[in-house]
Amino acid sequence: MTWETVIGLEIHSQLRTKSKIFSGASTAFGSKANTQACAVDLGFPGVLPVLNEEVVKMALRFGLSVDAAINKHSIFARKNYFYPDLPKGYQISQFEIPIVGQGSIEITLESGDNKTVGITRAHLEEDAGKSIHDLYDDYTAIDLNRAGTPLLEIVSEPDMSSAKEAVAYAKKIHALVQYIEICDGNMQEGSFRCDANVSVRKQGEELGTRSELKNINSFKFLEKAINIEVERQIDILEEGGSVVQETRLYDSIKNETRSMRSKEEANDYRYFPDPDLLPVVISDELLEEIKKELPELPTEKKIRFIDSLGLSSYDAEVLTSQKEMADYFENIIKQGADAKLSANWVMGDLSAALNKSQLEIVDSPISSGELFLLISRITDNTISGKIAKDVFKLMWDGKGTADEIIEKQGLKQMTDSSAIESIIDDVIENNPGQVQQFKDGNSKLLGFFIGQVMKASKGKANPKQVNEILNEKLS
Amino acid sequence: MHNLTVAKIIKGLKNKDFSSFELTQHYLDRIKNSDLNAFISITEDEALSQAKEADKKITKGDSSILTGMPYAHKDIFCTKGVKTSAGSKMLDSFISPYDATVTKKLNNENMVMLGKTNMDEFAMGSSNENSYFGPVQNPWDINKVPGGSSGGSAAAVAARLSPFATGTDTGGSIRQPASLCGITGLKPTYGRISRYGMIAYASSLDQAGPMTQTVEDAAIILNAMAGFDKHDSTSANKSVPDYTQCLENSINGLKIGLPKEYFSEGLDSGVEKIVMQSIKEYESMGAEIKEISLPNSVHAIPAYYIVAPCECSSNLSRFDGVRYGYRCKAPKDLNDLYLRSRSEGFGEEVKRRIMIGAYALSAGYYDAYYLKAQKVRQLISEDFKKAFNKVDVIMGPVSPTVAFDLGSVKDPVSMYLADIYTLSVNLAGLPGMSIPAGFSGNLPVGLQLIGNHWSEELLLNVAHQFQMRTDWHNNSPAEK
Amino acid sequence: MSLDNKKVKEIAHLARLNIEDSDIEQATAELNNILSLMDKLGEIDTGDAEPMAHPLKMSQRLREDKVLEDDLSEEFQAIAPKTGKGHFLVPTVIE
Incomplete structure (x- = not known):
């Protein structure tokens, strides 16, 4: 019998x-204890509360960016x-009528399919x-x-059916709140926290009893916590037991979830x-104003990358998944670089290097301007793509700008036809056997000749020219 | 000197008949010689230095009309550097680190705070017997209660221990003690005076107001207390008129409504007689008397005694022994800290109301109690709306009886029932007053005046005209 | 609606109030007496009346997003029952 997982997320994003x-x-964040707690806090x-205007605007910004119904009349309630x-013995929250109602967001699954x-x-x-x-x-x-501190609690429908989907959704929301500049997304500092409601059921059956997983402070742990919890629930059910509805704490060191009975004790919150x-x-005017101020959203950006830059759907998705990455990419192409080539560099060598050093793109040692220059040297035929990879590594290690490295290491591409010709002549002369075979119809050997030429030129010969001249001389 | 009204003291200070220092010293002496227990704290040193400061300002001509005016402050208003107890053991050691907006406003006029007045704990009570600091005696008869919760303020003004006092009114806590002590008390429209720094009992009902000898004084003090406060979301952003300007208007043709529900079973005949005499007085001034009906006012008791406890059960959760106030000795764990700090720190009536509120809000009971009470509140409010289409002012008794014996009412329900004529006004957020209207036996009786939202000017005008024709407000209890 | 001792204890715990076993009978009786007054609410036909949470029909005013508060932590902690290293202290909470 196969088990189906049902997951809903509650995301607290600090405004x-x-x-x-x-x-x-x-x-x-990070001040000395209690120095930022005033009489009201x-x-x-x-003491009495007065609502911060910006908080309302930020909630509306979020609501509008997930096509949600906005409640023009919302109520703050006390959760006791x-x-x-909890200084007052109650938390001021919204209960019956929240400011943002039903909305939706599209996520891209690993398969490349979209899901709402x-x-x-x-x-x-x-x-x-x-x-x-x-x-x-x-x-x-x-x-x-x-x-x-103001929080926007974003509650999803139980629409996700795997830990991976939950992570995809969480990442999408994470990107969105940063796009619309309502949250810094810093998970270490607790600015973006995920609680997961997890249950399992047999296919086609009613929803199972859920547990609520708390204390998850990274996407990696979100995935692990859900997977371990799903395993736990299935084990219980397969042994004939039943799942208890409760809050469970994820312990990332032991990779297990455990019951938090202390918080369960009396949860009659008397809202x-x-x-x-x-x-x-919320006035119509305010809503209009917020709509106008709304920046380009990830989905809109993705469509633009596909339609006007000619990127593939996959590339556009990856590049827009993080506002900083999209900004970095756009900075490069704004200066005139080729979009596809730039996309490959950002998603390829740059992302790999960042991952390896566990750095965020905003902390990249190579700025978007510097990467633009490197890319330009490929398109203006100063260096080949292959050499560019070596240059990139040196740039990463702080050995200078692209031009400095190319100059110092003499990596400039050989584009002088006569020089290339003379290398090719040498190669033909030194490999008579292969020449004969090629002429006899073994066209695969072209690669061998190109390789020899590139080797002799220390990679600097322009591959396109090498190709042309070789074809000419061997025919 | 102590029989002077606020209006007369203003003149006296201006004419240099006396200094603020002399005046302050005089009142402080009276307070110290009084056995009424009207004060929780006497702020003698602060008062004298404030008075000196005020005298300097008056001499320099750098003063407002209220500069140097002594007053007694209900101990529910936070006063920076001075104990603010709300009549509770819970806050017996609480020296407020900040000033309430009302406190600030009075300080800005360089008024002189004589002390903090006694009150029912957290303003819950109608007799002042619920104070951790002991009951207050009624200056007209020391065996009687002064009313509550602003009993200390009412007794202080009646006994001429202070020219005026501040009060707060959640279900009658200004009007009822004003009535029982024979002084003038005004509860303005909800939102007129800032609630910031006024320790909350029931947030949607609480409203501060002046307690004075005369209506004219109430108008002067309301001018100083009223106004928009950006720290209070429920404060109305509405300009404050000069409330003394309209006092002399003629009330000829004024339509007065008498709700028949306020003159039914339970109303003491002595009180009824005085109220009806007062109505006659108004008739003789050219007012037109109409019987009206407030059919839902009979439901005010259950509605109020759900709404107020619900709000208070939550408002008083902050008293947990963690950041300020009373903490039990040697708590063995967190639960023990909570349970003992709260159980030892709160008095019986407060605990009772917290329990009622926690129950009425709890799962499964919310709709039947809290939500239902809110609906009844709407009906009560609509009754008034309809009534004010027909009449300008509503009049009736404040309390069904005169001041009763200290210790005589032991059953909480009987105590609650006596609030019947005052609760509706708070539920609807309306302004209401009590003015001295006569005596039943040796005890004063107040007349209640209720106006529409924001009709304080009319209310003060109508009340002042009564005091122009009568002398009840000039009576003061015999000194021992 | 009538309360029994068990329910009264539950409510007391919700409100973090302690009722001694010796007092529970009296507390329950007293609360039931009060509640009998409140139960009259059930008999009132409120029709389609809107629940009224506030006496005035006003909407929430919004505050400009500005830092206006100074650090008064020392003053605040001076009146706290127990503090240490700039923190408020309570008996150890077992998670």
């Missing part, structure tokens, strides 16, 4: 505002529970502070700097409309 969602305290007696890093994933809703809420358990033996230390906040009303 890139200067101040908190309900107070004028700074949201900057600390929940002092008598006690926890030391439904977005149930996206709502605004405040983040809690941090509990630090390893600072003292007998105490848990509370840092409330993060308390009140009710926050009487300190009034209904958020």
Whole structure:
């Protein structure tokens, strides 16, 4: 019997505002404990929340970019529970009427096929502070700097059927929130956090009981956590047991999920409309304004790359999967480089080198301008593509610009026909046997001659010219 | 000197009949000699230095009309550097690190805070018996309650321990003690005065207001307290008129509505007599009296006692012994810290309301209680809307009885039932007043005036005209 | 709707209030007495009345996204029951 996996994701993306969602305290990351928690964030007696305008605009930007229904009248509610890093004893969130309603987003699967994933809703809420358990033996230390940081919680439909799909979706949302500049996407700092609702069922049966996986801070762990959880659930069911609906913590060191009973204990959150906040009303004018300001979205960009740059669908998908990569690529072609060739370089040598050094594209030691120059030297026949790869490596190691390296190492391509001819003449003279065979009809030997010529020229002979002259001389 | 109204003190300070320092010293002496327990904190040093500062400003001509005016501040308003207890053991040690907006506004006028007044814990109560700092005595009869929750403020003004006091009113907490202590109390329209820094009981009902000897004083103080505050999302961005400008308008032809539901079973005959006498007085001033009906006002008690506890159960969750306020001794774990800090820090009535609220919001009960109460609230509000199509002002009793004996009402339900005439006003967010209207036995009786949203000018005008024709507001209890 | 002792204990835990076993009978009776007053709500025909959460028909005002708060952590922590290394301290929370 085959098992089907059903996954839905809840993504908390921290909004890139200067101040908190309900107070004028700074949201900057990494400050000394509690120095960015003002009276409102600390929940002092008598303090009141006032909503940050930017937070609303950012939520709308997201809503519009996933074609979602916007609730022009949304409500903030209180989610009541006690926890030391939750200063007021309630979290201000949106419950019944979130600002962003039903929408959808298209993801590209490994097979190259597209799939639409439904977005149930996206709502605004405040983040809690941090509990630090390893600072003292007998105490848990509370840092409330993060308390009140604005979050947009993006809830998907249970539309994903494998860990890989879930990752593809999460990456798509990750790219999108950075495209529309509402979130810095930094997973290490917790700016983008994924919780996964995972269940399994036998084909065609009703939805199974789900567990909610928390504490996942990378795409790699998202995939691992889901896979290990699916395995766990299938094992239970195959042994005749049943899955308990609960929150489970992913332990990336042991690669296992474990029950978080402490948070389960009393989850009657007693939501009710926050009487300190009034209904958020979105005017048509504001919505229009946000629409106008919306940058080109990944899907739009992808279509443009295909239609006006002539890239393949695959290339366009890869290049637009990350805003920084798309920007890098566009910087190169803006300066006049060939689109296809540039795409190959960005997706090929550059990406490989970045991966190897575990660097993000924004931290690339070779800037888009520098890579443009290298690519230009290929198109203007100064060097061959093959030599360019060596030049790239030297550039990566900080040995200079493309031109400096070409100059210093004497890598300039040989385009003088007479010089190439003289090399070819030598090769023909030194290999009479092969010449005879070629003339007898073994056309495969052309490659041998080209290789000999390139070797003799230390790779600098223009391959196109070599080809032409060889064909001429051997015929 | 202590019988002076705010209006007269303004004149006296201006004419240099006395200094703010002399005035402040005089009131401080009276407060210290009083046994009413009207104050939780007396801020003598701060008051005297504020008064000196005010006198300097007055001399320099760098003053407003209220500069140097002494006042008593309900201990629910945060005051930077001064204990702000809300009448609770939970905040007995709480020195507020910030000022409430109302506090700031009064400070900006260089007024002089004499101290913080006693109150029912977290403003929950109608008798002031729920204070951790002990009950307040009614200055008219020390065996009676002063009303609540602003009982300390009402007693202080009635006993002339302060020219005026601040109060807050969630279900009658300004009007009822004003009535029981024979002073003037105004609860403005919800949103008129900032709630920032006013320790929340029920956020959608709480509203601050002045408690004074006269309506004229209430108008002067409302001018100082009212106004938009960007720190309070529920504060109305509406300009503040000069409330003293309309007091003298004629009320000839004014339409007064008497809700028949306010004159039914349960209303003490002595109170009813005084209220009806007052209505007659208005009739003689040319007002037209109409019987009206507020059919849903009878549902105000269950609606209020769901909405307010729901909001308070959540509002009071922040008192957890973690960041400020009371923490139990030697908590053995987190749960113990929560349970004991809260159980030891809160009084019985507060705990009761938290329990009711937590229950009414819990899974499976939300619709039957909270949501239903919100719908009833709508009906109550619509009743008023209809009534104000017919009449300009609604009048009736504030409380079904005069001040009752301290310790006599033990059952919470009986205590709640006595709030019947005041709760609807808060549910609908309307302005309401209590003005001294006479005595039943030796105890004062207040007349309640209810206006439409933002009709404070009319309400003050109507109330002031009554005080131009009567002398009840000039009565003060005998000194011992 | 009538509460039993068990339910009262549950609610008390939700609200993080402690009710001693010796007090539970009285607490339950008192709450039931109060709730009998509230249960009158059930008898009211509210028709299609909109639930009213706020007394005024206003909408949420928005604040400009500006950092306006200074670091007052020392003042705030001075009045906290227990602090250390710039943190608020509570008994160890077992995750």
